[in-house]
Amino acid sequence: MTSALIVLAAGKGTRMNSDLPKVLHPLGGAPMLHHALQAGASLEPEQTVVVTGFGADLVRKAAQDWDADIQTVEQAEQLGTGHAVQQAQAALAGFEGRAIVLYGDTPFVSPDTLARLIAANSDVTVLGFEAADPGRYGRLIVAENQLLKIVEYADASNEERAVTLCNSGVISCNATLLFDLLSRVTNDNAAGEFYLTDIIALARDAGHSTGVVTCLEAETLGINSRAQLAEAEAAFQAQARATAMENGVTLTAPDTVYFALDTFIGRDTVIEPNVVFGPGVTIESGATIKAFSHLEGAHVSRGATIGPYARLRPGAEISEAARIGNFVEVKNAQIETGAKVNHLSYVGDARVGAAANIGAGTITCNYDGVMKHHTDIGARAFIGSNTMLVAPVAIGDDAMTASGSVITSDVPDEALAIARARQEVKPGLATKLFEMLKSNRQKRDKGSS
Ligand code: UD1
Ligand code: CA
Secondary structure (H helix, E strand, O other): OOOOEEEEEEEOHHHHOOOHHHOOEEEOEEEEEHHHHHHOOOOOOOEEEEEEEEEEHHHHHHHHHOOOEEEEOOOOOOOOOOHHHHOOOOOOOOOEEEEEEOOOOOOOOHHHHHHHHHOOOOOOOEEEEOOOOOOOOOOOEEEOOEEOOOOOOHHHHHHHHHHOOOEEEEEEHHHHHHHHHHOOOOOOOOOOOOOHHHHHHHHHHHHOOEEEEEEHHHHOOOOHHHHHHHHHHHHHHHHHHHHHHHHEEEEEEHHHOOOOOOOEEEOOEEOOOEEEEOOEEEEOOOOOOOOOEEEOOEEEEOOEOOOOEEEEOOOEOOOOOOOEEEEEEEEEEEOOOEEEEEOOOEEEEEOOOOOOOEEEOOOOOEEEOOOEEOOOEEEOOOEEEOOOOOEEEEEEOOOOOOOOOEEOOEEOOEEEEEOOOOOOHHHHHHHHHHHHHHHHHHHHHHHHH
């Protein structure tokens, strides 16, 4: 049977105390919403509908950044989870498979759990969990292995509140049946809301089967506050570190390495302590990322070495066996096979040819205050220390620049460019100068006593 996802993301998230919609707060370098969408994508849904409300334009954009085919519908007023799901009805007109409801603020539901949920053979299946502290969660009321109903905390009797099997909010149900049941939900309850959870009792009254699939409580962690966001970040990082190590990556101090949702690292890469991966990083096998490096939007090829203390920014493309050393920043630049940028340099909007060597303190002066310009450095070129490459400029294959040069025009293949004042040497002048300075100091000291 085909699947469609309905992702609820209309809430403001009042307890976040933020102008940003809750589901857009970053977790592992990606909007929280992307985590739920990624888990849902494992079901290969035919359609995905995100229900927006607070900050609808921003949430729509974030959803479509994830996948341009995602549909969004706006719930103008947040009248409850049942009402929110109903907003997806028109978008799913004609869809006859199963609908799975996810929450945009519940990032950790695993693909494996979703697979078990849709494999269940009841007409309506709820994802439940045993709560250590059931708090205000909806309670799953089960008798003789049958899910009878879900009772919201505010509406529950003391006996019902004693139940520890809770509703995660994730539900799987044939779409036609779902919308049929929802059309019969009322807001006659403690919160005055249209509860999605009411469809269980309605389904049973109409003779449909209902069931529960359970998962670990950790998977159902919902984020309502900044404190919970920090907890979720810690949980995400712990998982990402464990996964990296399972995939054959060495982390010498795992607790100090931070990953993003889309970080990809190949086997036998070594990551030293205190490395941060922002969004969009891929590292191939056998690379080494040394301590205190920060990478985002970068690709590192086999056997390359980065850091310590390196910064790779978006568009950094580091080829095989290239070397980026300490206090080097690379942005939107291709560092070709075996090239070296070892110390204290900025390489932006550039190509550094294979086996070229960039001396310490080299800067590509890529920005004239208005526009960015390109620097091209040929294969095996040798850029002397403290060269300023004023872009646009091209250095040929096997060319050299003298240290301290300010290079403003192109250097042909195999040429040496020297662009600095010529050195003069004055014999004995240092001694004379020292004597003059000392006598000046004596005169000053006498004058002041
Ligand atoms: C809901 C469930 C409860 C469950 C809990 C799990 C209902 C009635 N209750 O309670 O059984 O234990 O989640 O966390 O379903 N939303 C909308 N539009 C709305 C209302 C909510 O999009 O009109 C979204 C929220 O942004 C949020 C999600 O739905 O992502 C859940 O809403 P929330 O108000 O947090 O539900 P709870 O009261 O926590
Ligand atoms: Ca909630």
